[in-house]
Amino acid sequence: MKDTIITTSSGPVGAHMRKGPLKPGQRVQLTxxxxxxxxxxxxxxxxxxxxxxxxxxxxLIGQPEGIVVANDAGYEYQVLRPLLNDYVLSMPRGATVVYPKDSAQIVQVADIFPGAHVVEAGVGSGALSISLLRAVGDAGTLHSYERREDFRDIAVGNVEAFFGQPHPGWEVLVGDMQELAAQKEAPGSVDRVVLDMLAPWECLNTVKTILAPGGVWVSYVATVTQLSRLAEDIRADGGFTEPEAHETMLRTWHLDGLAVRPDHRMVAHTGFLISTRRLADDQTPLQLKKREKVSEPSAEDQAAWGANDPNASWDEDSLKTRVVSKKKARRAASHAQQIAEKAKEVPVDRGDD
Known part of the structure; x- marks a missing residue:
């Protein structure tokens, strides 16, 4: 049975923001x-x-993309709609966004497909949510869990500004994922789970309950200690395949005649991706040969994880991550919502086809 794609009069949700003549309410990039x-x-x-x-x-209004225009002083600009990469890096933000290089890997590694039902936590500024929504399409669903209401407001503004309207398959819920998802999601009903949080192992039992057999779980973590603890907890649970991990480094190149070389600066470490798949109930994961001689976590490992310390906490302070003030988040949310309201005024009609 083929997937049914729900479309508006001008195509899939957000298509009217990506093509046709430039219109009021749309974002443009001037270079x-x-x-x-x-x-x-x-x-x-x-x-x-x-x-x-x-x-x-x-x-600019009414003109096609790709034009070069001059301001009243004769200073020229190249005019294009921002690509998703450009939009994510220029949109209002509270929490640090998931970089495009990592979002692309998450969509690929998690095998996000049209029509899928995906759960993510936390939402941050909505950068990853946009990529997930584009991947699931109009027929798919994304349930996003976020602890901070002000971050939810920023994400909603950014997502609606990008698509020019609310996405029909998106729902944002404020609260702890491990509590809300157990109530919201039916057991085995979720195709993919994507977590961007400080302590994803706290959601292990919830993920195991809601994820369908064969479903993919991908977590984005910033530090080696988080990566190590999550991997060992997944292995100890016994309900998932052997976890795999990697990071993506992006190096751009300088192109100027024969002077072709790597740029001096690059986007190196941003985070690790660790992925695994849900096994069917009552199944035991294979003991892979490469694990036969591996050592068990040492006392030092356990201490680093805080596994035996009931008072240990994985928070922004202990992981040295940036804490976003409520004032800054409210300002970003207001900015994002203003852009979204203007984007919603862009007409949706067949003239864009």
Whole structure:
């Protein structure tokens, strides 16, 4: 049986934001001769002021992508809609976003497919949610769990601004995933689980309950200690396949005639991805040969994990991660929601096809 794809009058959700003439409410990326990009939201009668002069939005509205325009001082810009990578790195944020290089790997490693039912936690600023929603399509569903209500507001604004409307398959729930998901998701009903949280092993029993046999669980963690503890807890549970882990490093290259070399700067470590698959009930994972001579976690390992310390906590302070203040989150949420409201005004019609 083929998947049924639900479409609007102009195609899948968000398609009207990605093609056709430039319209008020859409985001555009302006790149100057130095290669510096700036992203603005088009508005009738709007103006973009810089120290290089003023560019009037009406010059862009109604034009196709890929044009080069000059502001009132003759300073030129290349005009394109931002790609998903560009959008994620320029959108309002509270929590640090999952970088595009990692989002792409998560979609691939987790095998996110059209029509899938996916659960994610936490949402952060919504960067990964956008990639997951594009992958599941209009016929799929994504349930996102987030502890902080202000982060939820930022994510909703960013996602709706990107698609130009609410996504029909997306629901955001505020609270602890291990508690809410056990109530919201039927046992064995989830195809894929993606966790971006400080202590994903706390959700192991919940994931085991809601994930269908053969389903994929991918976790994004920042440190080696998190990676090690999660891997050993998955193995000790016995309900999953042997976990696999990797990280992705992205190195860009400088291209200038014969001067072709790696750039001096690169996006190196951002996080580790660890993946595993749910076994059927009452099945025992194979004891792989490469595990025959492996040592058990030492006392030092256990101490590093805090496994034997009931008062141990995995929080932003202990992992030296950035804590986002409520004031900054509220400001980002307000900005994201303003952009989303303008994006919702972009008409959806067959003229975009």
């Amino acid at each position: 100057d001769r130095r290669g510096k990009p700036s992203t603005i939201t088009l508005a009738e009668g709007g103006e973009w002021h810089t120290h290089q002069g003023v560019l009037r939005h009406d010059v």
